[in-house]
Amino acid sequence: MKQQLNSKNLIFQQIVEGLSGGVLMFNKALKLDYINPAGEMLFEISANRMQGLPLEEVFPNNDGLVTAMRDAFETGRPFTEREVVLYLQVMRTTAADCSVTPLFDLPSGKALLVELNPTERVMRISREENQFSQVNAIRALIRGLAHEVKNPLGGLRGAAQLLERELPDESLKEYTNIIIGESDRLRNLVDRMLGPNSVPQRVPLNIHEVLEHVRQLMEADVSDSIVLKKDYDPSIPDISADRDLLIQAILNIVRNAIQAVGESGVITLRTRALRQFTIGHIRHKLVCRVDIIDNGPGIPEDKIESIFYPMVSHRPEGTGLGLSIAQTMIQQHDGIIMCESQPGHTVFSVMLPVDADNQKTDQ
Structure with missing residues (x-):
């Protein structure tokens, strides 16, 4: 009987830890006893660091x-509140639907028991899908244009080389x-716009070795x-990646x-x-997030949706290819x-599945 009970408890724990919404349990002193992995991801802080925190510290600035x-804890009445603003550890806020249930x-x-279902998650997935489709459409257009441009460029270059051999005056070869x-x-520019066309040669890779290499450079x-x-x-395990491509990105x-x-600033x-x-x-059990944070002036709000498009840059001297190729x-x-991005705080977040072949599951 005891073994059967332990087996059921293990199943329930696996179910809770597999949920995409955050689950938090506060004890009778209203201090945090448990938070599931989705909750850790939502608050961007580990369970070990949150363990034992009182209610007010878990939900700061939310009197x-x-x-x-x-009140729910004292009266025994559950409630649900929509679009609750959560204040995170890294100067950010996020929104979630919050359901609170007293347990006796x-x-x-x-x-x-507190359940948090991020509303931004659905919006983020929608934005990602839109970004995927738009970038792929632009790349398809660029591939078609590249074919039309590179063929006559080859002919133009060949004709110039033939003309050079026939010129009687050496000074005319300047032209x-x-x-x-x-x-x-122009050919090199077109090749850069097309981005990498080789299949990544994936090997087990320590992401911090890559970051240290870039930082030292x-x-x-x-x-x-x-x-x-x-x-x-x-604690992040090795990822499966092409070292050279990842370094370049x-x-x-x-x-x-x-x-x-x-001329001066801080990059983290x-x-x-x-x-x-x-x-x-695709929902992945574990994802490595690499944040590149700068305290520059920020990206204009009307430009942020298009920064990954080829040939789009909000700087006059920019080529608009670096971020597109990285993506x-x-x-x-x-x-x-x-x-x-906001003035003084811009974050580029690179999301990479850990052991993607073995750990991904369809949504």
Whole structure:
């Protein structure tokens, strides 16, 4: 009988830990006893660090909600509140539907069950799907245009080379050299717009080794007034990725951050593990999130939706290719790059599935 009970408890625990919504349990002193992996992901903090926190610290700056929870705990009346604003640890807020249920007759006495279902999750998935479809449509258009452009460029270059051989005056070759040089430049530009076309050569990879490589490259290339910080989660396991492609993608984003801060600023490379995270239509048990954070002026709100499109840049000197190529490389790894920006705080988040072949499940 005891073994059967333990088996049922294990099943219930697996069910709760597999939910996409956050589940929190507060004890009779209204201190946190349990939070599931989805809750950790929502609050962006580990269960170990949240364990034992009182209600007011779990839901800061939310006096109305905390008071309602205490009333529910005392009266035994459950309630649901929609679109509750949650204040996170990293200068961010998120919205969730909140259901509160008092529990009685437990071995430990009374308890309070809180369920949080992020409303932003549905909106984020919708934005990702829209971004996938738009970027793929633009790339298909570019591939078609590239074919039409590269063929005549090849003919133009060949004709210039033949003309160069027939010129009687050496000084006239300056003009054919210009034609050849511009043809090569346009061909290279088209190739860059197309992005990488090779299949990623995936191997087990430590994401922090890649980030340290990029950080050291950039530290040697920037002035002392630009500070490159790191904030790594050492618990993240190896991912399956192409090292060269991943380095190039991260490098493009970090260079973009360096250009954004100008002559002085702070750029932080941060990693976190996300559980039960959805990318596109696929929910992954574990995802590695790499944040590249800068304190530059931010990206204009009307430009942020198009920053991953080829040839789109909000800087006059920008080519509009770096972020587009980075997005392509990350999508080749079944991941995605997302961006949130406000003046003084811009975050590019690279989401990479951990062991994607074994851990993904259809939504």
